[in-house]
Amino acid sequence: MKRTSLSASQCPIARSLERVGEWWSILILRDAFNGLRRFDEFQHSLGIATNMLARRLNALVEAGLLERRPYSERPLRHEYLLTERGRDFRDVNQALLAWGNRHFAPEGPSVLIVNTETGESAEPILVDKISGRPLSDPVFRTIAGPAANERTRAKHNRAVAAGDQP
Template structure:
């Protein structure tokens, strides 16, 4: 498509992340892997996805380093798909997306909930700052700012967003 800005040409980590994992089938495949599915036929049966689309998405997930393809049978050769450390690190994101979707439903309308594996009690996932333990859902308390690798345009975008840090004594 002429004139389209490619995600890899953008500096924003959100655009590059959405380009990598934001496709609908990708998120559903990852969700299945988190639920213990590892084989092509399991994904296909559970998701009712075409072979060509599933093949394409699995190749992309392997190429992006989120899944690893391992043989589990030699004659004929069959493969399973297992999470890499990078892939496992996406679980909180998928949990947060599911929680966001459930938050706008009544408890009776929810078809899937997150529960404590030991007690079976429903849990409420939240995103917190690891240093302070504070919830990040307060949009006034936390803002994006330019990082060390920011371009001049990115620095300009976020100029004045946060007060200058106090100088050490």
Template sequence: MKKKSFANMPCPIALSLEHVGDWWNILILRDLSYGLCRFDEFEKSLGIAPSTLTRRLNGLIESGLVERHAYTDKPLRYDYVLTESGRDFRTVVLSLMKWGHKHFSGERSNIELFDENTGVAVDLVPTDGNTGKRINMHDHSLRYKGPSDSLSAWRLETGRPRRDAYRKTLPKPSSQPQQNHR
């Protein structure tokens, strides 16, 4: 069964899913961010069939998230590395890791993000790069930055009254911006 293509949708989430929406793709990108780079390493890590892995790696290469570089020519073997676009996906992988740990894996999870310089565990939170303020549903919402297609407009406008009512039930977050420790 062929999956539906999101390539013609103007939504950035749908367009992203066109490239990474398969769970194998996300797990391969996770493994690449961990430093794995060889076909046999992905097979071992994921327990994935070689034909499926080949298709997924080729799709990630076509999408511009991964590059392959030959490390030997007899027999021909490749290292797979993240492109800039693939490296940018690491924040998504880390957000999924935090969300999955909080809601699903609990004590079964034994991996954490930590600061290499201090050794302290990182509390990964989305922040506004302009203000340092944590992104939250009370103070932040979506809007159009230009003309929108009719379906996107319908989606945001239909949900607005429920979104606004829900926002009113949320406690007001602290107004203190987060410290930027760069």
């Protein structure tokens, strides 16, 4: 069954999920952040079927998150490097790690983010770059942006009128 594409959606979350919403994609990016580059490294780490891995790597290359670069001519072999767009996903990856530790690790965290200078665990939060305030502060909410269509504007206007966040 073919799924519906979200790439034309006005919602930036839906558009992002179109590129990374399949769990293998996020795990491939996680492994790329941890230094893996080659097909066999990803396959060994994930235990994923080779045909599925090839599809996911191709999709990440097409989405501009990874770059495919040859490292061997005979036989032709490629490595997969994070692009700037891919590196920008690191904060999302770390937020998922912290959220998973907080809500889905009853035995305790199995992976931590640590400060390499102090050895202390880090607890990531999203912060507004301009004010330095956490985005969880109630002063922040989403609104329709300048490129929003009528449907998106109406959705956000309804939420504002109701006092809710869309």
